[in-house]
Amino acid sequence: MKRKLLCSFISFAVFMFALPLSTTAHNSDYWSGVYTGFITQSNLKFRIESTAITSLLTSSVYHSAYNWSGISSNVGNIGVAIAAPGMPTTGFFSVYGQVLYGGTLGTTIYMDSLGNIVNANSNWHMVCILMNTDFSAYSGTGDPTQVAKKVFMHEVGHTLKLCHPVYSPGASGHTYNGGYPKTIMNQGLPKSSTPWVSATIAEHDKSNLKAKWGA
Numbered sequence: 001m002k003r004k005l006l007c008s009f010i011s012f013a014v015f016m017f018a019l020p021l022s023t024t025a026h027n028s029d030y031w032s033g034v035y036t037g038f039i040t041q042s043n044l045k046f047r048i049e050s051t052a053i054t055s056l057l058t059s060s061v062y063h064s065a066y067n068w069s070g071i072s073s074n075v076g077n078i079g080v081a082i083a084a085p086g087m088p089t090t091g092f093f094s095v096y097g098q099v100l101y102g103g104t105l106g107t108t109i110y111m112d113s114l115g116n117i118v119n120a121n122s123n124w125h126m127v128c129i130l131m132n133t134d135f136s137a138y139s140g141t142g143d144p145t146q147v148a149k150k151v152f153m154h155e156v157g158h159t160l161k162l163c164h165p166v167y168s169p170g171a172s173g174h175t176y177n178g179g180y181p182k183t184i185m186n187q188g189l190p191k192s193s194t195p196w197v198s199a200t201i202a203e204h205d206k207s208n209l210k211a212k213w214g215a
């Protein structure tokens with residue numbers, strides 16, 4: 001009996017020691033499927049349409065998407081182009097602005113080659129992102145620009161097939177609010193009362209991106 005207890009203690013101690021070294025990715029944190037068009041996760045380029053440019057949603061907000069580059073060797077440099085007259089419309093996924101209701105800050109729509117909205121777990125041909133142009137949606141924290149960057153990076157995370165992390169008590173890294181990891185892929189405003197909503201790409205996001213597309 002004593003021997004068994006000692007064994008359990010040793011395996012527990014080894015487990016606790018090994019935990020920080022192990023990967024914290026979970027396949028419930030990302031969608032299945034790939035891109036089937038000629039734009040893929042390795043050459044994602046976004047065209048910021050004029051409707052998506054406001055005094056808050058500036059080019060520097062959209063350039064925050066570059067933070068997803070270089071984490072996975074199979075996710076290349078993210079491209080961001082501010083639409084200008086004469087610029088080609090092909091080769092890009094569009095980002096549009098409109099007033100969104102119900103507390104939605106941004107949303108990503110995934111489609112087949114005909115533009116039909118498809119299931120998140122299926123193969124995608126293209127995506128588009130809608131950003132809320134209502135300035136007041138980004139208030140409630142100290143820095144609306146930081147919130148806007150969080151929103152755009154979150155939506156670009158969706159285009160990379162990362163989903164909202166599943167509530168999973170006991171899963172490695174899911175230590176916040178009973179079962180959520182600290183990640184930019186959580187919904188909501190990044191504020192001190194919700195420390196699991198990260199304003200920047202967190203370690204758990206990086207692990208999931210590498211698990212999805214390769215290290």
Ligand SMILES: [Zn+2]
Nearest residue numbers: 025026029181
């Ligand atoms: Zn997870």
Ligand SMILES: [Zn+2]
Nearest residue numbers: 154158164187
């Ligand atoms: Zn989302």
